[in-house]
Amino acid sequence: MDFLFYMGDVFTPINFGLLLLGTIGGLILGATPGLSPTMAVALLIPFTFQLEPQQGLILLGAAYTSTVAGGAVSAILLKIPGAPANIATTLDGHTMATKGEGAKALQLSFLASAVGGLFGVFLLIFLTPVLAQWALAFGPSHLFWLAILGVTVIGTLDSSSVVKGLLSGCIGLWLATIGFDDIMGAQRFIFHPSVSGGINVIPALIGLFAIPQVITMFTKGRSSDDAEVISVKRHPIRLAFLEVIKRKTALTIGTLTGSIIGLIPGVGGQIAGLVAYDQSKKFSKESDKFGTGHSEGIIAAESANNAMVGPSLVPLLTLSIPGSPTAAVLLGGLLIHGIFPGPDLFMNYPQVAWTFIDSMLIGQILMCVFGLYIAGLAASVARVPHAVMAAVVLGLAVFGSYSVQNSMGDVYVMATLGMAMYFLERFGFSAAPLVLGLILGPIAEANFIQGSMIANATVGAGTYFFTGWLNWFLILIVLASISYSIWMEIAARRYTTKDDAVAKEEALS
Amino acid sequence: MSDLPRSQHIIASGLIAGVGISVAYISFTQEPADAFVFPRLISSVFAVLAIWTFAKAILGRTKVGNGISANAMRKMLPGLIVALIYVFWAAKGLGFYTATTIAFFVLVSLYDPAPHSDIKSWIKRILITAGFMAVMYGLFAALLNVFTPREIFF
Numbered sequence: 001m002d003f004l005f006y007m008g009d010v011f012t013p014i015n016f017g018l019l020l021l022g023t024i025g026g027l028i029l030g031a032t033p034g035l036s037p038t039m040a041v042a043l044l045i046p047f048t049f050q051l052e053p054q055q056g057l058i059l060l061g062a063a064y065t066s067t068v069a070g071g072a073v074s075a076i077l078l079k080i081p082g083a084p085a086n087i088a089t090t091l092d093g094h095t096m097a098t099k100g101e102g103a104k105a106l107q108l109s110f111l112a113s114a115v116g117g118l119f120g121v122f123l124l125i126f127l128t129p130v131l132a133q134w135a136l137a138f139g140p141s142h143l144f145w146l147a148i149l150g151v152t153v154i155g156t157l158d159s160s161s162v163v164k165g166l167l168s169g170c171i172g173l174w175l176a177t178i179g180f181d182d183i184m185g186a187q188r189f190i191f192h193p194s195v196s197g198g199i200n201v202i203p204a205l206i207g208l209f210a211i212p213q214v215i216t217m218f219t220k221g222r223s224s225d226d227a228e229v230i231s232v233k234r235h236p237i238r239l240a241f242l243e244v245i246k247r248k249t250a251l252t253i254g255t256l257t258g259s260i261i262g263l264i265p266g267v268g269g270q271i272a273g274l275v276a277y278d279q280s281k282k283f284s285k286e287s288d289k290f291g292t293g294h295s296e297g298i299i300a301a302e303s304a305n306n307a308m309v310g311p312s313l314v315p316l317l318t319l320s321i322p323g324s325p326t327a328a329v330l331l332g333g334l335l336i337h338g339i340f341p342g343p344d345l346f347m348n349y350p351q352v353a354w355t356f357i358d359s360m361l362i363g364q365i366l367m368c369v370f371g372l373y374i375a376g377l378a379a380s381v382a383r384v385p386h387a388v389m390a391a392v393v394l395g396l397a398v399f400g401s402y403s404v405q406n407s408m409g410d411v412y413v414m415a416t417l418g419m420a421m422y423f424l425e426r427f428g429f430s431a432a433p434l435v436l437g438l439i440l441g442p443i444a445e446a447n448f449i450q451g452s453m454i455a456n457a458t459v460g461a462g463t464y465f466f467t468g469w470l471n472w473f474l475i476l477i478v479l480a481s482i483s484y485s486i487w488m489e490i491a492a493r494r495y496t497t498k499d500d501a502v503a504k505e506e507a508l509s
Numbered sequence: 510m511s512d513l514p515r516s517q518h519i520i521a522s523g524l525i526a527g528v529g530i531s532v533a534y535i536s537f538t539q540e541p542a543d544a545f546v547f548p549r550l551i552s553s554v555f556a557v558l559a560i561w562t563f564a565k566a567i568l569g570r571t572k573v574g575n576g577i578s579a580n581a582m583r584k585m586l587p588g589l590i591v592a593l594i595y596v597f598w599a600a601k602g603l604g605f606y607t608a609t610t611i612a613f614f615v616l617v618s619l620y621d622p623a624p625h626s627d628i629k630s631w632i633k634r635i636l637i638t639a640g641f642m643a644v645m646y647g648l649f650a651a652l653l654n655v656f657t658p659r660e661i662f663f
Contacts, residue, residue, distance in 0.1 A: 050653060160573040163558055163565075168527070170555035175531055177548045186544035189535065218588035219581040223621045246558060386622030391613045394592055395645060398600060398609065403655040408601055415596040419589075427521045428574030447548040452546070 001123050002346075003361075006354035009054070010362050014165045018055055019359050022062025022116045023366045027374055029063070030070020030082045032384065037067035037083055038326045039209040043393070044331050045202055046400035051495040053337040053349070057356040060333045064326055064361045065117060065309055069367050072109040072302055073375045077102055079280065085305040090274035092297030094288065100291050103233055106375045107240035109296050109302045115244070116255045116303030120204050120310030123259050127311070128346070128357070131318040135343040137317075141465050143421050145474035147444035150321040150479045153264070155433035156485035166482075172437020173444065175199050175417075183200075183449060187466035194409030201332045203401035203414040204438055209325070210397045211418020217390035243295050248495035250296035251279040258307025263314060276304030310360065317341050317353065320443065336404075346350075380496045401501070514576035521576075522559070529559030591615050605657035606646065614638040622658040 009015060022044075029040040041064050048056030071082025076093035089109060094107040136145070151173065155165035178189045179198025190196050244251060259275040281290045281298035290297050313330070315323040320342040322328035334341055345353050401414035421431050455464035465471065533552035536545045565571050591612055599608035617637060623630035649655040 047648070164563055164573065167555070167558040167562060170529075170551055170558060171525075173551045174548070174555055178553065181544035184541050184544040186539075186541050188539075188548060189532070189545060214592070215585055215589065218585040218620065220620075221584035222620055366548075385621060387617050390588065390620065391616040392641060394595075394616070395609050395613055395641065398596060399645060399649050399655070399657070400603070402600075402605070402654060403649060404655060406656060408658065411596060411600065415592070423521065423577070426574060426577050427518060428571070441551075448547055448550070506549065 002350065003354050006351060007079055007358050008025065009351065009355040010058070010359045013060055015055060015355070015359065018051070018059045019062050019363055019366065020370075023066045024370055024374060025361055026063035026066030027073070027286055027367065027371055030067030031073040031375075032082060032252060035067075035082070035213070035389075036209065037071075037085070038324075038329055039213060039393075040067045040361065041326055041333075042202075042205045042209045043182070043396050045205070045329065045336070046403045048333055049336065049403065053334070053339055054352045054355040056333055056337060057352065058249055058359040060330055060365075061356055061360045064330070065306070065363045066367045066371070068305055068309055069117070069302070069371055072113070073106065073371075075125050076105045076109060076298075077375070083374050085273055086301075088277040088301035089298060089305075091277065091301075092292070092294050092438060093301075095291065096293035096295070096298065100233060101235065101293070103235035103291075104240060104243075104295075106296045106327040107235060107237055107372060108243060110368045110371035110375075111240055111244045112299040112303040113306040113371070113412040114303075114364050116258050116307035117309060117364035117367070118361065119255045120259050120262060120307040121357065121364060122310070123263075123315055123319075124310035124360070125357055127263075127314050131314060132343045132346055134223035135318050138343070138470075140454065141468070142448040142470050143319075143475065144444055144447040144451055144465070144473060145478070146319055146321050147440040147447065147483075149247070149474055149478050150315070150323075150440050151433060151436050151444075153481045154436045155430075156481045160430070162482060162485040162489060164428045165430060165433050165485075168424070168431075169433035169437040172434040172439075173441045174437075175204070175434075176438050176441020183448070192412075194412045196426055197409075199417075200404055201439060202336060202404045203410040204417050205329050205332050205435060206397050206401050207414035207416070207418030207437055209329075210393050211415065212422040212425055212431070214390045214394050214397070215422040216340070217386040217393075220386055223386075226295060235385035236462060242298060247296050247299050249283055252279075253280045253283060254303030255307045257300075258304030259311050260305065261304070262308030262311030262323070271453045272304040272308045273301040276300040293301060300463065306364070317345060318343065324438065328432075328435050331439055344393055345410055371396045381456055412470075422464040514574070515566070515569050516570070517576035518571045518574065519563075520561040522566040522571075526559040526563040529556040532556070534662050537566065571652055577587075587619050588616055591619065604643065604660040606659075610638060610642050613641055 010019065010225065017058070029035050031259065032036065041060050044060055044063055046058055051059070067086050071086035072089045072093065073082065075081040075086040075089040077095040077099050079086045079090055083092050093105045093109060096102070138349065151169035155169040156162050174189075180186065180193050181188055254276040257279060258272040259273040261275065277290075277297055277300050280296055281287045284290070284296055286294065286296065312324045312327055315321045316327040316331055318341075320331070320340060322331045331341065339345070339349055339456065340353060397414060397418070398411055401410045404410050421429075421434070424434075425431065450463055452461055455461040458464065466475070529552070532548070533556040534550040536552040539545055541650075595608055595612035599612065602608075603611070614634060617634050618625075618631075621630065621634060623633070625631075649657065
């Protein structure tokens with residue numbers, strides 16, 4: 001019950017103020033189409049430099065939680081999902097809003113998000129210490145395979161193509177080797193003075209997630225998004241409460257689906273929302289009403305995409321393996337404060353770890369309360385012209401990258417990686433495995449070298465890296481994720497036609 | 510798949526294959542060899558996957574990725590040029606705040622759907638730019654104490 005011991009720290013004036021700021025800001029950012037939760041958190045990192053570690057994490061965690069929920073506002077009122085995680089919400093949420101029940105749709109969405117989110121954070125609270133204890137037994141070979149697992153799972157499950165996903169991961173792993181070798185001090189791949197100290201993770205994250213969005217907004221030209229904001233009529237919150245309780249099957253399916261999917265590295269909120277929506281429809285007695293503005297559709301989708309937030313942080317906090325791109329960005333936020341997550345995080349920095357987790361718990365409640373009140377404002381912000389949004393994001397990206405080390409080199413790295421990522425995305429490559437490769441590369445290399453040294457002095461590299469049940473378990477998961485994705489591609493379930501591929505890519509962008 | 514994306518896929522995957530092969534070549538030829546053990550492992554997989562992707566593009570079997578249409582390229586190009594000048598020259602040459610003000614105003618003006626002949630739209634753009642710069646100065650200079658390059662202007 002350590003989390004109760006540190007609960008009071010969330011309510012200090014600065015911590016609670018940051019939690020409020022992150023929650024309200026996140027709701028508004030989340031409602032803005034094109035600003036994904038990952039990008040919002042990446043752009044916020046430079047603002048945490050001067051904060052204490054737990055304060056910085058509270059801000060980032062609150063922003064993460066509420067951007068996911070905030071995406072529902074534009075999904076419901078504008079029919080534009082704020083993030084891929086809110087695609088399923090659009091199906092029934094917007095239909096309900098067009099029937100004059102926008103307020104009800106928003107209330108159901110935020111209440112379901114809060115229930116799912118709270119369950120997910122409780123899962124994080126109770127699973128993390130157990131896994132962290134278990135992870136203490138991990139040696140270099142296991143940590144090496146875990147890092148490879150993180151890259152391959154995201155590379156295969158998060159990408160449209162297995163080969164391109166793995167290739168993205170390899171590019172990220174290669175980028176991580178640029179700079180000076182830690183052991184020999186030798187120069188590796190230093191082709192420009194800007195990368196002589198290696199590629200700093202924060203500017204890279206900002207560039208990889210923000211710049212492609214900026215260029216995508218450029219491609220819209222001078223057109224305006226003529227999305228009409230549906231006006232919201234008052235709806236008693238008590239009735240929404242009763243509706244959520246009445247639809248407990250959809251709520252349970254959504255919450256459990258989101259929590260389980262959140263634990264699997266690489267499978268994001270978008271999948272959670274869509275799977276929960278589909279499962280809820282199958283189990284519903286009113287399945288024919290799905291898509292016509294049915295409350296179960298909203299409840300299942302929104303509870304799922306928020307339930308995955310907490311569990312998606314379990315691999316990060318216990319094994320230092322980020323399970324999602326946003327978790328990778330949070331890892332960047334921890335690293336700039338000199339904190340390396342992993343099994344000993346809860347022993348060395350219990351206050352940081354538990355205050356952060358507790359703030360996510362309180363953040364779910366704040367997100368629900370404020371979400372209901374600022375939905376109208378958030379929807380208005382969502383209509384900010386993309387010309388302004390592109391210029392704002394570009395300005396923030398440049399200032400944010402520079403402020404990491406007061407270095408123009410970081411700005412050049414940010415812009416170069418960002419532009420390259422835009423073009424890579426147009427050819428089917430994904431940013432998530434590249435980011436994971438960049439972040440996990442040093443972990444993989446350090447443990448590979450350490451493991452090789454142990455192996456050379458004892459049993460040999462082959463035996464050291466390829467024997468033992470844990471090594472084999474991790475290798476089998478790596479192989480299983482690759483095999484599963486290849487099978488999915490061969491079975492043509494992912495894309496039956498080019499039109500399907502186009503439709504999914506358009507939805508994601 | 511139309512001919513345009515196919516040729517684009519060949520060029521893009523060819524470039525990536527080129528990078529992959531170069532990285533592998535450097536990894537296997539540079540000294541000290543011990544510093545390149547991990548890069549060798551990575552670059553081998555990188556090169557194999559990149560060549561595989563290139564071969565698929567040549568055979569026209571690439572299923573994912575729509576490439577870039579001429580229309581999208583035409584629309585993005587002005588913004589991209591402004592952004593490149595801003596990042597790679599103006600930010601350092603003119604000073605961060607001057608460069609950001611100019612780049613922001615130019616980008617907003619370039620992509621704002623409001624007619625350029627309307628004086629109100631220009632006033633709106635100036636006000637938005639001024640507001641944004643005030644927020645940026647407040648956040649980075651006053652709150653975070655970030656010392657940005659000031660060079661010939663500010």
